[in-house]
Amino acid sequence: MKRVLIVEDDADINKALTIRLQAAGYEVHSAADAYVGLSLAVQVEPDVMLLDISMPAGDGFSIVERMRENTSLPDIPFIMLTASKRPEFRRTARELGAVAYFEKPYEAGDLLEAVEDAMLQSPRFSEEGYAA
């Protein structure tokens, strides 16, 4: 099953994302801060990560940066989510290689489409060629 990791500190939004992705057939893991998010990312090796930006214990960007410091970890495609309109967030996301960037409130259909597109870049997807 295709795995998605959600790192989002707002419990209501985290749960809504989880329900939405599970209903679409994904195995979902979730964390409420960057510290737990990073450890889950290492542990479950998701196919795609959905990362909030402003969170406790580091922002969503720090998860990507910390994972890239460990060269034994695969390069997991990630999507950034934020309630902020700060243009520098969008710029940083682009520079880090985010496959998509969503300002909240997001359109559920667009987000699902972005997750599906991001799956095509998952290292596991290209190795195994499986479907959800």
Place this chain on the structure above:
Amino acid sequence: MTATHDRATAADLAGHVCHEVRKPITAIRAYAELLEDGISGGLNEEQREYVGVVLRGARRLDEQVTCLYELAVLAAGAPAPERGPADLGELCASVQDTTAEAFGARGQRLHFEEATTDVRARVDAPRIQVALARLVRCALQTSSSDVTLVLDRDGPDALLYARTPGSTLPSERFESAFEPFGLEPHESASGLGVELHLVRAAARSHAGDAWLERDERGTRFTLRLPR
């Protein structure tokens, strides 16, 4: 303390408020969409109507918060656009998608007349997309007729306009409509009346402009952008 400092502080405050208010709006929308999509079970017609009201309210609230934030940022000094190459035809198509629900709700249609050749420009695409959507929504809000979105070239510039034969905006308000709060609440998607002001600010930040004019085919809500 200087006026510039005060405006920057107001923009920071607006940014913080916008960030915090968008979280509950996101939750409201996300759960209403889960209900609408029947993920926790099917809805009857009445329940579906109520969920639709919740979703429309959440979208309007988000538009209001976003407009107020952009007004505060403008007052602090318009941010420079982050330009990149953009296909304006694709941008128009995306505006058709984002405004489809608003047109459907009013029983009107948005047509698209694309230029015969590709029209590309170096623009801040997300910002111009929002500006164009607002321009189209203003054409819709002030008319009971269909709206046609036209993309064309005019010398070195790209010309995008929303044309409608039935706009109720009188020509003596064509300039004042671009002032902050220059539109009446019913003429504005957010109800705040600031959309055309924000559209012109986005256009001018690209060294372009926005204006209203009328000819025998109707009223034109125009956005000009250097390519």
